[in-house]
Amino acid sequence: MASLSYSVVLILCFSFFKSLIADSNSSFSFTNFGLNSSFDSVLTLYGDAKVVNGGSSVQLTAPLESSAGRVAFKAPVRFYGGIPKKLVSFSTYFSFSISSDSGNGDGLAFVVFSDGYPVDLFDNNGSFGLLSNGGDLKFLSVEFDTLMDEKYGDMNGNHVGIDLSNFVSLKARNLSSVNLGLKSGNRLQVWIDYESGSRRLEVRLSKFGENRPLDPLLWQQIDLPKIWPENERFFVGLSSSNGNSSQLCNVYSWSFKTRRSPDWMHSEPLDPIVFKKGEENEIKIHEKNDCVMKILSALILGIGLGALGSFVGMFVWMLLFARRRPVSPEENAAMKPVVDEKSFSK
Numbered sequence: 001m002a003s004l005s006y007s008v009v010l011i012l013c014f015s016f017f018k019s020l021i022a023d024s025n026s027s028f029s030f031t032n033f034g035l036n037s038s039f040d041s042v043l044t045l046y047g048d049a050k051v052v053n054g055g056s057s058v059q060l061t062a063p064l065e066s067s068a069g070r071v072a073f074k075a076p077v078r079f080y081g082g083i084p085k086k087l088v089s090f091s092t093y094f095s096f097s098i099s100s101d102s103g104n105g106d107g108l109a110f111v112v113f114s115d116g117y118p119v120d121l122f123d124n125n126g127s128f129g130l131l132s133n134g135g136d137l138k139f140l141s142v143e144f145d146t147l148m149d150e151k152y153g154d155m156n157g158n159h160v161g162i163d164l165s166n167f168v169s170l171k172a173r174n175l176s177s178v179n180l181g182l183k184s185g186n187r188l189q190v191w192i193d194y195e196s197g198s199r200r201l202e203v204r205l206s207k208f209g210e211n212r213p214l215d216p217l218l219w220q221q222i223d224l225p226k227i228w229p230e231n232e233r234f235f236v237g238l239s240s241s242n243g244n245s246s247q248l249c250n251v252y253s254w255s256f257k258t259r260r261s262p263d264w265m266h267s268e269p270l271d272p273i274v275f276k277k278g279e280e281n282e283i284k285i286h287e288k289n290d291c292v293m294k295i296l297s298a299l300i301l302g303i304g305l306g307a308l309g310s311f312v313g314m315f316v317w318m319l320l321f322a323r324r325r326p327v328s329p330e331e332n333a334a335m336k337p338v339v340d341e342k343s344f345s346k
């Protein structure tokens with residue numbers, strides 16, 4: 001009887017870890033794009049994108065006018081997963097550089113493409129090679145914009161913005177005001193996190209080699225399933241175009257992973273709200289709340305895993321203990337594969 005309940009626990013453990021493994025399926029990490037990184041089984045290069053310098057980077061744009069390129073994750077990312085179904089949270093990190101130019105190079109964008117968006121198409125009229133008029137084919141992007149494009153209300157040629165199916169940013173941040181330059185030619189690094197519980201998209205940026213900043217540079221509430229209610233999956237990519245300049249954009253590393261938040265972290269659905277600029281205090285409060293939530297969830301997960309672990313431990317101990325003890329006739333009988341009338345009658 002005891003061994004039956006332990007098998008049940010083991011089966012539960014197994015399915016729990018199996019679901020964890022299934023969730024980690026939408027993950028990749030590349031710190032180089034050499035032949036032996038096998039990146040091409042996971043990522044696809046489009047347009048002018050090509051691997052350069054023996055795999056040290058993917059060059060998205062060629063040093064020619066009107067060059068555009070893109071690197072995208074081949075596998076679709078599911079909006080929902082796990083049991084019970086949870087909205088996906090995701091995190092991505094990449095390092096890149098953009099060369100200085102005197103023309104109208106656009107810079108780089110991290111893009112979440114709706115299902116059906118032609119990821120292989122480029123539009124010279126749109127920014128970053130994205131469609132200027134995608135109709136229902138929507139995208140969410142974080143732009144690292146090196147062009148002051150007045151028709152999109154850009155503040156300058158050195159800003160980060162969060163865009164939703166439109167190059168007029170929902171929110172943007174002046175990078176010059178935090179002493180960062182996109183077109184310096186220097187390597188920069190970016191962290192973008194989407195937390196499904198709070199529906200928050202957070203963007204962090206720093207010089208290469210520096211630590212991940214505590215406070216996001218920019219964040220925005222985005223209710224992904226409300227934007228694409230008909231979609232079950234999306235795609236992610238990095239896209240760049242250089243207009244009439246010879247701007248070069250290089251990506252040196254890129255990683256992406258998805259997570260499912262615990263059920264109780266799922267706060268009430270939020271509409272995309274445009275928050276007032278400069279609400280630094282609010283950002284800090286949210287960070288603290290997130291922190292408390294994370295510690296709480298870690299604690300609960302820890303207790304849960306601890307309980308599971310001790311069950312497994314007891315099971316293993318029982319096995320070992322049972323094996324080490326001199327075999328008693330009773331156990332000997334129980335171990336026989338044939339059905340024993342005596343053990344049933346007990």
Ligand SMILES: *[C@@H]1O[C@H](CO)[C@@H](O)[C@H](O)[C@H]1NC(C)=O
Nearest residue numbers: 022024025026027028042075
């Ligand atoms: C992820 O899972 C899908 C289907 O379950 C499979 O086709 C794909 O090869 C998996 N990807 C990786 C990287 O394991």
Ligand SMILES: *[C@@H]1O[C@H](CO)[C@@H](O)[C@H](O)[C@H]1NC(C)=O
Nearest residue numbers: 032033034035036037054055
């Ligand atoms: C293969 O990987 C090693 C170390 O990871 C690296 O030094 C080497 O340059 C790579 N070779 C190619 C062809 O990318």
Ligand SMILES: *[C@@H]1O[C@H](CO)[C@@H](O)[C@H](O)[C@H]1NC(C)=O
Nearest residue numbers: 102103104105243244245246
């Ligand atoms: C690039 O195009 C812009 C207008 O979009 C123009 O002002 C600029 O002179 C052009 N630069 C070059 C190098 O052709």
Ligand SMILES: *[C@@H]1O[C@H](CO)[C@@H](O)[C@H](O)[C@H]1NC(C)=O
Nearest residue numbers: 122123124125126131132133
């Ligand atoms: C690009 O923009 C020009 C001028 O704004 C317009 O005439 C042209 O039709 C556009 N092309 C596409 C493919 O949208």
Ligand SMILES: *[C@@H]1O[C@H](CO)[C@@H](O)[C@H](O)[C@H]1NC(C)=O
Nearest residue numbers: 155156174175176177178179
């Ligand atoms: C961006 O920041 C720089 C440096 O602080 C400042 O000179 C510039 O006016 C700012 N631009 C805008 C549009 O706020």
